[in-house]
Amino acid sequence: MLSQESLQQIDREIAKYPPDQKQSAVMSALRIAQVEKGWLPKELIEFVASYLDMPAIAAYEVASFYNMYDLEPVGRHKITVCTNLPCALSGGVHAADYLKEKLGIEFNETTPDGKFTLKEGECMGACGDAPVMLVNNHHMCSWMTKEKIDQILAELESK
Amino acid sequence: MSASGLILAGVDGDRTWGLQDYVARGGYSALRKIISEKIPPETIIAELKASSLRGRGGAGFPTGLKWSFMPRSFPGAKYLACNSDEGEPGTFKDRDILRYNPHTVIEGMTIAAYAMGCERGYNYIHGEIFEVYERFEAALAEARAAGLLGQKILGSEFSFELFAHHGYGAYICGEETALLESIEGKKGQPRFKPPFPASYGLYGKPTTINNTETFASVPFIINMGGEGFLNLGKPNNGGTKLFSVSGHVNRPGNYEIAMGTPFAELLEMAGGMRGGRKLKAVIPGGSSAPVLSGSVMMDCTMDYDSISKAGSMLGSGAVIVMDETTCMVKALERLSYFYFEESCGQCTPCREGTGWLYRVVHRIENGLGRKEDLDLLNSVTGNIMGRTICALGDAASMPVQSFIKHFGSEFEYHIENKKCLVPPEVQYEGSQIYVRP
């Protein structure tokens, strides 16, 4: 269900923990699975659970508890904007509004071409860089002016 | 990033995070000294106590005392955990420490492991700063390759394995027992205490958890001595501290200053108020700390005792600055939404109460407030505070209580007039997208 490369990555994560604590690697394993497949359908969660010898529902608990896991399909690029208070004071909401306007979608929606999904995020621990947005969970973009947003969207568009 | 002081002294952004630069800055000298001089663990803990270092994560618990709780002669594994799950709105210091000076955390943790006899440690890094997690992994690889980490460190009999573990979007994992649950591969739901982690922690084994900045301070304490560190700050408030300044200032960022520095000076360092506007309110210790009015804040110094006396908390040192264009109802609405979204769902008062609080503040903000709502909010927060396993319930309640206490008239105006005291266009203008000068 996952590529050899992903499985090797998961194995490296498993090795970080004591041998009888494979379940500790579930957060990494779900992350690696999501990176490969784009989101986490239930079969994938079940696969990860059995790979780590843990009950499927326990893996589902984890996948549904942490909000960077996507239990529904998302666009090719997921953009998460922080609108929490410190970011909002420095234009986080305006940046989000600009993104909505540019992409023609609201939060939790995906553009008709399937390229972008927009999400409202909670504190990313980077308030000094506000406005902040996260691209595909792992790449943080700081001080998001309208020009920078235009530039990043253009780059992502072609990917 | 703007820095002076210790932890971020001499670092140059993304360019100097590596081992070579860290060593050039004097890095790993503390660890080498401990290993070569075979300094006894008790001496290290005594230095920590003398330094008056208090936990930098928010609670401010004396670090030396915490380390002394670890059972000395426990037969099995003992663990160390670093709490880099920084997600309290306003706080962003650990991210800078980890991306600009990761080795200071590795060295600090290794010394801690030596002092407490831990064989294994994990640094739990906030999921949203995944690039920092990757950098920390790279730093770990450097340290292992240099014999500074792993088996038989620096040729001694001391071994310590350290790994990075990432979160994936849950504020609650910043609570130390939720963090342990999360490392165990479960939902981050805090544990009831007692038992405390020092006796029943990760995988049920004795565990000590400290904040990133706390660990990062340790090599400096060893190098300059506990007293030297203490003298940088003021009594009972040892050392320097990173303050994360955000909101309506000209230069948001981290400022590492001596404890006890006046707030006015910190504000000045951060470039003063954006657009020269008037200071209205400050949350001095991260979103969970009670808000203080600007005037009260201008009389405070930045240390645990002064802020506490003013009726708030130094917390993680996250200073959220709000100017006169801020609608306090809207500000509280956003914070209340945050706690509602981040409640883990375990304890009844927090699971049910945070949503209730948000909905009432939301309706006040939207012109549907009722006269009795402020009493209702105070009553509901009273039923949440102190009634839950962890402090998230309190954290959700304190902003509500303090916003109403200090800015009650704004709330009343909203309820009576169905609109804000601050005109929408002024609010809009005040929170424009920040452009770095």
Add this chain to the structure above:
Amino acid sequence: MLEIEIDGKQVTVEDGSTIMDAATKIGAFVPHFCYHKKLSIAASCRMCLVQVEKAPKPLPACATPVTNGMKVWTRSEQAVKAQKGVMEFLLINHPLDCPICDQGGECQLQDLAVGYGGSQSRYEEEKRVVLNKNLGPLVATDMTRCINCTRCVRFTTEIAGEMELGQAFRGEHAEIMPFVEKTVDSELSGNIIDLCPVGALTSKPFRFAARTWELARRKSVSPHDSLGSNLIVQVKHDVVKRVLPLENEDINECWLSDKDRFSYEGLNSDDRLTVPMLKQDGVWKETDWQTALEFAANGLRKTAKQNGPDSIGALASPHTSVEELYLLQKFTRAIGSDSVDFRLRQSDFRADGFREGAPWLGMPINEVSGLDRLFVIGSFLRKDTPLLAQRVRQAAKRGLHVSALNASAEEWLLPVRNRVLAAPSVFVPVLLQVVGALAAEKGVAVAEHLAAAVPSAVSEEARAIAQSLASGRKVAVWLGNLAVQSEYATEIHQLAEEIARLAEGAFGIIGEAANSVGGYLAKAIPLVGGLNARQMLEQPRKAYLLLNAEPDLDFANPALAQAALGAAPLVISLSAFKSPALFAAADVLLPIAPFTETSGTFVNCEGRAQNFNAVARPVGETRPGWKVLRVLGNLLEFEGFEQNDSDAVAKEALADGDRPDLGNRLFGLEFKFADQAFTGFERVSDVPIYAADPLVRRAPSLQKTRDAKAPIARANAATLAAIGVESGARVRLKQGEGVAEVQIVVDDTVAANCVRVAAATAATAVLGAMCGEISVERV
């Protein structure tokens, strides 16, 4: 010991106690939802907050450890304010659907809301709605009512042994659910209904059947497995509507298996035999009791006269009460025949005549928790005795090391340290090795009658078991149903007894049914040269008395049973149910009461005689079985059939005291084992959990469970390859004349060269013996 003051009362509690423990001890009620004495502590509902001296805030009684000199107030202003605050939070999102909620009248939330809730809600926002989940045929959900106490989650994980439920999502969005679209399939699942403090999880079969306050609550005893779980049977207008556990810490604790809980549905089955029936010229007709009884009595009298009393045999199900079994054997013996037996699924009776007493568990059930080593031989422990398996599971958490010898490694949901997988025909050689290794470990000589058979070479697996047992301080060796039903039951018994002796442990037999011990005590076995259950069928009798048994499903060899009974000129069946096989075999059907409609006694595996009373009036013209047997005795003018009530029968049947004539040792029996290599495939039979007796077979909801749909035939991959089929293929099973076509699936826990074929199942009722050779061909 710690001294503590609660609400002004002094109490001394053990170290490690919580405030809740102390409060319980003095009878102070602290309101709670998530706390449950058998589950781990969650401390999350926060309802049990109490005031503690010097504590700045109220503390949860369930989780706060007592310290010496602690002062606690459970009803002080601070405590009550906290409790009322929590109650308000619990109610804000709880629906106001109490009038249509099955939990009404027994709802903890409703009860506590009376004391702690406000009369009006301050919450005016929209209430939360949570989608229902399909948990299977037994548990209904109304998840909007859920208060997230997580008792059900903890139950599946901790007691049932498999996390089948979780709390997904977080905060206000948290909801209890199985993994997406999965059901809760545990054989203990019904307990989550009892545990749920609100109406989120309710009984599906009971749904909307009655309000709880309309139900009469009557004590009873489960007629199914050998544990004898204590029941509360709830009845409305003489119809059993629901069954709940009656707490008995020594037996079922506060739990019930789903079989015990939901089999009552079979009582109301269309298959109930409610009127006596007589076959005349091949046509079944309803008749009156007098005609039917006279027909039976005359038939027996005539058979005895024409063919001798030995031509009459009596066969009874082990799910039958002591009273019925006792009168059956007394009646049969009064006719002059010693051929009576209740061990219908056994095939090896060579130990008869050498037994110390009635085979039993060899220890009280509640001592299982104190064991540190256990060796289970030939048992489908989890499905055969779910709550005994549960006890073993809890003991394993406290350090019990379990070893097992089995022909098919059923998942027990507990750690099995040493497991040997072997065909039943190889059990004896394996056990001989364990005996040898154990004797060496202990430095003790093997008993004389076995010494010659013990091999010098010992496998690693056998040695591991021996070492495990040798290192224990409280050891037990148990025989399961597969061992007892084996063709080698005698040798297995001898060796297990020797292993227990060498390990200085208890030796026990788990037992197949509610009255597997009671049948021996009631003397429902041949004693003076009569035929046993197998012989009675192999040497066909002219007349049979059949008690609670179905020819196609309750016998070790159903083909043989149906042939023998079918050929007999007279078969008198006393049964609560009718069935095509009974119609085919019998000549007269006498409707007798199931356990809910008469009084009686079952003796459980620990030798405890448990008496029960009728909880409802007999359906139709049904009569208690013991009365029918007594009347037959009267009609034939036998002496000793004058009992006025079942108590009198029980008194006569059982010597005084709880535990007469129990004993597992075999005296004076030689060990004769000829190790013959098995050619072909060997049959391994399980009796599926919901197929074991006539009542449970007719419980519709249980028949919809996954357990009821388990594969009929399975074998490991190598065996499938040898047969030349893939998993899922149809195969032809043959034993003697019997041929059955079934699907076979791969199951690598089945021992080599074995085919596991379910017994007691319509699809296999044409086949022969439950053990021995079986031929398997691809279709």
